[in-house]
Amino acid sequence: MLRLPLGLGLIALLAAAPAEAEIARIKQSSGTASIERSSQRLKASPGLQLLAGDKLVTGKDGRISLSFIDNTRFAVGPNSRISVSQFQYDRTRQKGTFVTQVDRGSLAVVSGKIAKSGPDAMKVRTPNTLLGVRGTKFIVDVPK
Amino acid sequence: MIRAGLAATAVLLLGGCATSSLVLLPDDEGRQGSVAVLEVAGQPTGAVIASGNSRTALGDRTPVAKPLGGKGLKKQEAALLTGLPPPARSFLLYFEQGTVTLTPQSVAVLNALKAEIAVRSGPEVEVIGHTDTIGSGEDNDGLSMRRAGEVMNWLASQGLDRSIMSAVGRGERELKEPTADNVASAANRRAEVIVR
Numbered sequence: 001m002l003r004l005p006l007g008l009g010l011i012a013l014l015a016a017a018p019a020e021a022e023i024a025r026i027k028q029s030s031g032t033a034s035i036e037r038s039s040q041r042l043k044a045s046p047g048l049q050l051l052a053g054d055k056l057v058t059g060k061d062g063r064i065s066l067s068f069i070d071n072t073r074f075a076v077g078p079n080s081r082i083s084v085s086q087f088q089y090d091r092t093r094q095k096g097t098f099v100t101q102v103d104r105g106s107l108a109v110v111s112g113k114i115a116k117s118g119p120d121a122m123k124v125r126t127p128n129t130l131l132g133v134r135g136t137k138f139i140v141d142v143p144k
Numbered sequence: 145m146i147r148a149g150l151a152a153t154a155v156l157l158l159g160g161c162a163t164s165s166l167v168l169l170p171d172d173e174g175r176q177g178s179v180a181v182l183e184v185a186g187q188p189t190g191a192v193i194a195s196g197n198s199r200t201a202l203g204d205r206t207p208v209a210k211p212l213g214g215k216g217l218k219k220q221e222a223a224l225l226t227g228l229p230p231p232a233r234s235f236l237l238y239f240e241q242g243t244v245t246l247t248p249q250s251v252a253v254l255n256a257l258k259a260e261i262a263v264r265s266g267p268e269v270e271v272i273g274h275t276d277t278i279g280s281g282e283d284n285d286g287l288s289m290r291r292a293g294e295v296m297n298w299l300a301s302q303g304l305d306r307s308i309m310s311a312v313g314r315g316e317r318e319l320k321e322p323t324a325d326n327v328a329s330a331a332n333r334r335a336e337v338i339v340r
């Protein structure tokens with residue numbers, strides 16, 4: 001009898017959890033802006049949920065802004081191709097790993113809880129450099 | 145000779161237009177973090193860029209951070225910062241002893257919560273329920289989840305789509321006010337709502 005309320009609570013919790021592991025949401029976008037997910041190309045509309053491995057792609061007039069579940073915030077500039085190649089976050093322990101690859105374009109970042117959770121838990125890769133983020137705000141620019 | 149000259153020019157041109165850069169800034173609270181350069185061209189390095197309001201060309205094993213100085217940010221850099229989403233905002237709601245009933249003061253907070261969600265583009269809401277230490281740990285896991293669920297139900301009743309919300313219960317594991325077991329605490333009977 002005592003177990004019943006807990007059981008119901010767990011069912012409610014499972015029902016409330018998103019079907020796939022959401023890592024971020026698109027907040028705003030303008031111009032040519034899309035998300036590439038394996039062979040799919042999705043329009044980067046506000047509210048779209050991102051998954052680990054997604055690529056953020058913009059054209060010459062395109063912009064995308066997004067917030068991650070660890071409170072990291074991104075703004076992607078025009079002519080960009082940026083992959084969230086790795087994202088794991090344990091909400092309870094507030095720890096994780098986060099690797100972003102900037103192939104080209106520009107990215108502004110305000111780091112969140114993952115960057116605080118351990119030395120170089122958050123990394124950004126450009127074509128020639130691997131950066132370890134230690135809790136800050138920064139812009140990476142990779143010209144064509 | 146001509147070939148060597150052309151090759152050298154090509155290298156210079158490539159170097160000139162393909163230099164990546166890092167602009168390091170203080171965070172919104174004015175604290176200055178740093179960025180480590182862990183690898184350049186696949187080779188490990190130990191450099192750390194720590195001076196705020198600086199620009200650094202990437203690709204050098206010993207990077208030199210230059211102050212932004214009077215010129216400040218480039219136009220496109222400033223535009224990028226303007227485009228950042230607003231920071232996450234957190235609300236605390238308190239409950240009556242052993243129930244999922246909000247305290248009268250917290251009922252008033254609900255409208256501020258609803259208003260915050262309404263002004264955000266592509267919002268996401270995370271609800272984390274908690275209890276005090278009265279009762280068993282197992283019962284409190286259930287109660288904390290029902291509290292989080294109650295907040296989600298109210299938001300849904302106000303027309304918010306459930307797909308933007310998620311809830312967890314942490315029972316009596318994360319006390320706001322540390323107490324012994326079986327101690328009533330109004331501060332601990334709460335739900336935290338994070339709006340992104």
